[in-house]
Amino acid sequence: MKIIILAGGKGTRLQKFSKKPKIFLKFGKTRLIDLYLKIFNNKDINFILGNKGKDIKKYLDNKKFKGKVIIEEKPLGTAGYLKNFQKFSTEDVLVIMGDILTKFNIKKFLKFHKKKKSDISLFVHPNNHPYDSDLVDVNANNKVLRFYSKERKKDHVSDNLATAGIYLFKSKIFKLLKKNKKQDLSKNLIQKAIKKNFLVYAYKSAEYVKDVGTPERYFQAIKDIKNKKFNFSNKNKKNVAIFLDRDGVLNKEKKNFRYSNPCNFYPKVFSSLKKINQSKYLSILITNQPAVAKGFITKSYLEYSHKKMQTELGKNNVYLNDIFYCPHHPDKGFKGEIKKFKKNCSCRKPKPGMIFQAQKYYNIDLNKSYFVGNSIDDYKAAKAAGVKPIIVNNLELTKKIKQKKTFANLGSFANSLIKK
Numbered sequence: 001m002k003i004i005i006l007a008g009g010k011g012t013r014l015q016k017f018s019k020k021p022k023i024f025l026k027f028g029k030t031r032l033i034d035l036y037l038k039i040f041n042n043k044d045i046n047f048i049l050g051n052k053g054k055d056i057k058k059y060l061d062n063k064k065f066k067g068k069v070i071i072e073e074k075p076l077g078t079a080g081y082l083k084n085f086q087k088f089s090t091e092d093v094l095v096i097m098g099d100i101l102t103k104f105n106i107k108k109f110l111k112f113h114k115k116k117k118s119d120i121s122l123f124v125h126p127n128n129h130p131y132d133s134d135l136v137d138v139n140a141n142n143k144v145l146r147f148y149s150k151e152r153k154k155d156h157v158s159d160n161l162a163t164a165g166i167y168l169f170k171s172k173i174f175k176l177l178k179k180n181k182k183q184d185l186s187k188n189l190i191q192k193a194i195k196k197n198f199l200v201y202a203y204k205s206a207e208y209v210k211d212v213g214t215p216e217r218y219f220q221a222i223k224d225i226k227n228k229k230f231n232f233s234n235k236n237k238k239n240v241a242i243f244l245d246r247d248g249v250l251n252k253e254k255k256n257f258r259y260s261n262p263c264n265f266y267p268k269v270f271s272s273l274k275k276i277n278q279s280k281y282l283s284i285l286i287t288n289q290p291a292v293a294k295g296f297i298t299k300s301y302l303e304y305s306h307k308k309m310q311t312e313l314g315k316n317n318v319y320l321n322d323i324f325y326c327p328h329h330p331d332k333g334f335k336g337e338i339k340k341f342k343k344n345c346s347c348r349k350p351k352p353g354m355i356f357q358a359q360k361y362y363n364i365d366l367n368k369s370y371f372v373g374n375s376i377d378d379y380k381a382a383k384a385a386g387v388k389p390i391i392v393n394n395l396e397l398t399k400k401i402k403q404k405k406t407f408a409n410l411g412s413f414a415n416s417l418i419k420k
């Protein structure tokens with residue numbers, strides 16, 4: 001596998017703060033460039049440089065770098081030079097933007113890419129600024145259906161699945177590029193490939209990947225290192241999560257109402273999610289939505305309302321790492337019900353099915369994780385999965401289960417768990 005690190009940008013947004021190329025940004029004693037040399041196999045790396053390329057080359061020479069250094073004479077954008085890698089026709093090519101702080105499991109990403117027989121695999125994740133990120137829409141199989149570039153309508157609604165700056169390509173795909181012409185990775189390669197029906201998949205991951213190309217994001221990354229959200233040493237460590245119920249925890253639940261609007265947020269939901277997002281915990285929604293089985297709403301409406309919720313959260317700079325929902329309901333015989341969703345499933349809380357699904361995908365240590373809910377079914381599902389149950393917004397149940405502390409809402413729990 002070839003590895004290409006693109007570090008040709010001018011770093012305009014950081015210039016007031018530092019005149020050096022972004023790849024020289026320091027995190028403690030480690031520079032971004034040192035981190036790349038550490039996580040990738042040295043001799044597989046190709047640095048494609050532009051602005052201040054000679055300085056970077058000199059630095060690499062001093063480090064006895066064994067890979068390739070290419071300094072573009074004429075800037076070819078984020079994709080133009082990749083055309084030259086087309087000849088390695090049987091090879092997979094990992095491309096990474098040289099302004100991201102990351103440490104991810106490369107083998108796992110490559111395994112996904114090969115299993116899907118993907119032409120392009122995009123590393124995606126929710127972030128706290130989806131409104132100025134490239135986003136994708138995927139199907140249940142993670143195939144990319146649509147790609148939304150940053151330049152889109154203001155009222156856009158979609159999941160918060162932002163491209164993270166890491167890509168795997170089959171080298172034959174570079175044939176879509178023109179020779180020796182300035183081109184953009186999103187516009188001239190990825191979007192073109194989707195239009196031409198090449199196989200493009202999204203690799204959803206909660207591993208740490210953050211672009212540090214603005215002063216705010218750089219300082220946030222320094223904080224993340226302090227909070228152990230990013231760790232230079234620990235590899236493949238298990239994740240911890242705060243599982244969240246939806247209705248009655250994030251949004252107001254209307255009794256006798258057929259479907260509660262998930263965007264009808266409680267006060268303090270944004271500030272508590274911000275706290276969780278900045279901590280080591282993943283935020284994962286686990287919700288029963290029997291309104292689908294009962295025929296009150298369609299599955300696609302439910303999914304649309306979740307996209308709306310993620311969009312609304314994104315505007316407030318917070319996110320849910322993932323959403324798991326159960327559309328089923330066990331009791332048959334009602335007017336208007338949808339038969340295929342009327343069944344005894346293993347996902348509907350109080351069963352722990354959705355928690356186990358999330359655990360498997362995100363490699364979660366359940367014993368060190370929490371489930372914040374407001375009903376007895378949340379409590380039972382958490383217990384069955386071996387997760388610590390936390391009841392909020394329900395005084396009666398809090399007493400019944402003899403929970404030591406009372407929490408009025410998600411905010412009061414987040415404050416008590418996450419100090420700082």
Ligand SMILES: [Mg+2]
Nearest residue numbers: 245247248374
């Ligand atoms: Mg609830």
